[in-house]
Amino acid sequence: MNKRKKILKQAKIIRLARKLHRISGISLFVFFFVIGITSILLGWKKDSGGYLLPATAQGSTPHLQNWLSLEELHLIAQNTIRDTLNTEIIPEVDRMEIRKDDGVVKFCFKDSYDGLQLDGATGKVLQYGPRRSDFIENVHDGSILDIIFKTDSGIFKLTYTSILGTALLLFTVTGFWLWYGPKRLKRSKS
Template identity: 55%
Template sequence: MRNPTKRQKQARILRIFRKVHRTMGALLFSFFFIISISGILLGWKKNSGGYILAETQKGVSSNLADWQSLDLLHQKAVGIFRDSISPLDHIEVDRMEVRKDKGIVKFTFENSFWGIQLDGTTGKLLRIEIRRGDYIEKIHDGSLLDYYFETQNGQFKLIYTTIMGVALFIFTTTGFWLWYGPKRMRKN
């Protein structure tokens, strides 16, 4: 049995890398497609004309001394949610985002893709929005499955991002070697 030459070893490594690259590409094509499309949409969300990310409204005053209390604004947002979106008994605010410079408070709700913008001074409803950007983000990072299955610790997101991160690393490595390997073989 003869000892393979250096060139034959390099060619064998290239064939292995090509097979790994091709197989992983075929298996994960749909996931990479989803990540790429959702990534493009997320990149363009501020330039979507308010479709993906709703325009932030402007309130009466940016002076916090003129504003109603956050507790009162919170109660108004929950009331608006019940009256205009869903009459559920248990509505939890996930996040209150104070935009002092705009004079508003944005409310987002747990287990919902709805948002409400209230004037900080008057408490007046400025906008009810569908938070499409949040939905696209959950598609992009895999947490949409955690949302639908109501998992507590984001297991789907963790598994999904780990698989996709490792796959991207392997694609990068094998892709580089498929480009560089033949150049190296020619040089030798």
């Protein structure tokens, strides 16, 4: 009788794992589909020929002593993007990436997926264009909802990543059990 109880218990665990796996998969299918596609795109962003992420331009010198000040470069970037977008609103810089070896400073702007690359020494515009990979990253991690609903707390991103991360762990455990459980049950029966 003890062997039979053990077999029934194992079968019950397998059924529970299958049910959890199925319900989670059905409930989160769209989200996992989006994460899968955006993961592939993000993996290829640097190899997309500049379509997803503009290639880093080459500035005139990597020697920082020959560069303009960050304040001057910041002002040039704001004025350039304002003039390019034909607006009176001064765009706010979200981040600046200094690529010393390339002699370039990259600018990304808040409320925009535009990117601008300036020569660190001359302030000359080397590249301007959309940073599609930033949008894809926001979709991938759920922060696009924080942007749409203008939440500063990042609550949508936190909730989204927590739910999907937990679901991925659940899929891993239940998927393993759906593979291993029947093998174990078969051994118990013989």
